[in-house]
Amino acid sequence: xxxxxxxxxxxxxxxETYADDIFRYCLVRLYNRSEAKDTTQEVFLxxxxxxxxxxxxxxxxxxxxxxxxxxxITTNRKKQPISLDLLHEEGFxxxxxxxKNMMMVSESMRVLQRLEELDSDAAELIRLRYVEDLMPKExxxxxxxNENVISVRIHRAMKKxxxxxxx
Amino acid sequence: MKFNDIVxxxxxxxxxxxxxxxxxxxxxxxxxxxxxxxxxxxxxxxLWSRQYKHYQLNYHSMPILIILALVLGGxxxxxxxxxxxxxxxxxxxxxxxxxxxxxxxAFSDEAKVxxxxxxxxxxxxxxxxxxxxxxxxxxxxxxxxxxxxxHANDAQSRIKNVASTNPxxxxxxxxxxEITIKAHARILDSIGISLDGDTNTNVKLLLKDVDKEEEDTxxxxxxxxxxxxxxxxxxxxxxxxxxxxxxxxKLAEVSAxxxxxxxxxxxxxxxxxxIRLQDAQKVFADGDIELxxxxxxxxxxxxQKAHNMAQEVKLLIDAKARFEKEDGRDNDxxxxxxDGRDNNATSSSDRSKTRxxxxxxxxxxxxxxxxxxxxxxxxxxxxxxxDIEIKGRVEEDTENQSSSIEGSGKIKIDFDF
Numbered sequence: 001x002x003x004x005x006x007x008x009x010x011x012x013x014x015x016e017t018y019a020d021d022i023f024r025y026c027l028v029r030l031y032n033r034s035e036a037k038d039t040t041q042e043v044f045l046x047x048x049x050x051x052x053x054x055x056x057x058x059x060x061x062x063x064x065x066x067x068x069x070x071x072x073i074t075t076n077r078k079k080q081p082i083s084l085d086l087l088h089e090e091g092f093x094x095x096x097x098x099x100k101n102m103m104m105v106s107e108s109m110r111v112l113q114r115l116e117e118l119d120s121d122a123a124e125l126i127r128l129r130y131v132e133d134l135m136p137k138e139x140x141x142x143x144x145x146n147e148n149v150i151s152v153r154i155h156r157a158m159k160k161x162x163x164x165x166x167x
Numbered sequence: 168m169k170f171n172d173i174v175x176x177x178x179x180x181x182x183x184x185x186x187x188x189x190x191x192x193x194x195x196x197x198x199x200x201x202x203x204x205x206x207x208x209x210x211x212x213x214l215w216s217r218q219y220k221h222y223q224l225n226y227h228s229m230p231i232l233i234i235l236a237l238v239l240g241g242x243x244x245x246x247x248x249x250x251x252x253x254x255x256x257x258x259x260x261x262x263x264x265x266x267x268x269x270x271x272x273a274f275s276d277e278a279k280v281x282x283x284x285x286x287x288x289x290x291x292x293x294x295x296x297x298x299x300x301x302x303x304x305x306x307x308x309x310x311x312x313x314x315x316x317x318h319a320n321d322a323q324s325r326i327k328n329v330a331s332t333n334p335x336x337x338x339x340x341x342x343x344x345e346i347t348i349k350a351h352a353r354i355l356d357s358i359g360i361s362l363d364g365d366t367n368t369n370v371k372l373l374l375k376d377v378d379k380e381e382e383d384t385x386x387x388x389x390x391x392x393x394x395x396x397x398x399x400x401x402x403x404x405x406x407x408x409x410x411x412x413x414x415x416x417k418l419a420e421v422s423a424x425x426x427x428x429x430x431x432x433x434x435x436x437x438x439x440x441x442i443r444l445q446d447a448q449k450v451f452a453d454g455d456i457e458l459x460x461x462x463x464x465x466x467x468x469x470x471q472k473a474h475n476m477a478q479e480v481k482l483l484i485d486a487k488a489r490f491e492k493e494d495g496r497d498n499d500x501x502x503x504x505x506d507g508r509d510n511n512a513t514s515s516s517d518r519s520k521t522r523x524x525x526x527x528x529x530x531x532x533x534x535x536x537x538x539x540x541x542x543x544x545x546x547x548x549x550x551x552x553x554d555i556e557i558k559g560r561v562e563e564d565t566e567n568q569s570s571s572i573e574g575s576g577k578i579k580i581d582f583d584f
Contacts, residue, residue, distance in 0.1 A: 019187060
């Protein structure tokens with residue numbers, strides 16, 4: 001069972017490195033902490049099953065994000081439309097020790113969620129650019145357009161978000 | 168508020184230390200208990216069949232080889248062996264072919280232990296049925312004994328392996344095995360008394376071995392429990408809560424089971440079962456107290472104990488059902504306690520209507536047919552599942568020395584990916 005142990009260890013190592021990133025990626029798209037945690041776990045489990053069946057992964061980070069994206073799409077498809085009330089009721093608890101930071105994260109999440117309702121593409125661009133920290137060029141590659149188009153869209157999205165804050 | 172006030176906090180989102188540990192533990196647990204299959208099913212069948220190259224070709228092995236060839240050839244076939252006991256024509260198929268296949272595709276130590284526990288149960292079931300029906304001969308006894316000890320020892324040594332990295336799992340597995348053996352010991356003890364002569368002697372001999380294996384398993388269980396309590400391992404909240412859930416489900420399941428039995432057979436027959444269940448509930452409540460106090464090791468062991476107690480109740484009632492007379496007369500309520508054995512005589516009866524009757528009387532007939540339909544148990548404790556649904560008929564014409572096999576069936580094998 002040596003092989004099995006190696007796969008297990010690989011996944012645990014990947015978990016140490018990427019768990020927070022994957023979690024954040026999920027949380028800002030699912031707006032639900034326990035769902036984000038479940039999804040994070042499922043991402044690593046599916047990756048484990050993939051490598052344990054003998055298949056090779058060239059770029060672990062990219063693979064993890066890909067699995068996460070698919071899972072998020074599936075989850076959101078099943079969900080009812082996002083409700084602000086739901087977020088409020090859940091007693092959104094970031095679990096972060098710092099009280100002040102917790103309030104700020106909570107507030108940010110609410111704003112992002114409102115943006116999502118108005119313009120989901122804009123929300124996604126904001127996330128890719130400012131939460132995932134990707135460059136417009138990289139985003140353009142992912143989406144499949146050119147860099148200029150992306151820069152313009154990001155700028156518009158920022159404006160929309162600003163309007164929401166000020167309203 | 169400015170734009171950065173919004174996006175910056177989002178960048179700081181992360182899992183808390185507790186959350187991170189919780190998910191990590193959950194990942195580890197799943198990875199250790201569900202090992203994905205890396206070898207294809209047909210490949211494993213072929214690999215295993217090479218071990219049986221030496222199988223002697225004779226009259227008795229003919230039908231087996233035919234079945235085998237048809238299975239590997241992919242045709243629809245009936246494997247009517249599942250419900251057989253020693254003495255039935257297809258019994259060798261069961262212990263030499265179908266069971267090894269199932270063992271072969273159980274890859275992890277945990278899966279193999281569960282499977283061997285199942286095999287222990289099967290051997291002892293066979294012994295009990297033989298003892299009750301047509302008698303347990305010395306010859307049959309020794310083959311059952313050998314196999315039973317093999318399975319038990321295999322399970323025990325694997326439990327030891329598991330305990331070195333995952334003592335919680337080891338406790339669960341060894342409890343399961345221990346309870347199974349214990350329940351059968353009680354059954355064997357009670358049927359031995361009502362029979363005469365050889366069978367009685369042989370049952371007593373088997374009982375000796377069974378008692379020994381119970382002891383050995385108990386030792387492994389105790390070792391695993393000590394490992395949990397020692398400083399070497401930390402039981403996580405996750406593991407304790409998981410065990411709580413399992414115990415809760417088991418208690419509910421067995422309560423419902425006892426109630427159904429009560430409705431069918433009257434309150435007196437379940438008096439001691441109810442008492443035992445109440446005791447289990449008390450242990451469960453103690454577990455909750457430890458859980459609140461964050462003593463996860465103690466909580467885990469208490470929940471496991473409650474689970475064990477409930478499981479025992481179920482197995483004993485199952486056994487009651489098997490030995491009940493057809494005319495509906497109930498046995499006296501068993502007085503059981505932790506170490507005592509049931510001393511009431513129980514009578515044997517024709518229990519299994521799904522099993523074929525292949526006893527000596529019928530052999531006198533020229534033609535003999537055996538119709539069996541059996542549904543394989545799923546080994547539900549692992550994610551490896553083999554679902555074999557078979558219908559079949561074996562006809563043996565002893566006068567003309569011919570036999571024919573016909574039937575249909577499907578073998579569905581699920582592996583969780």
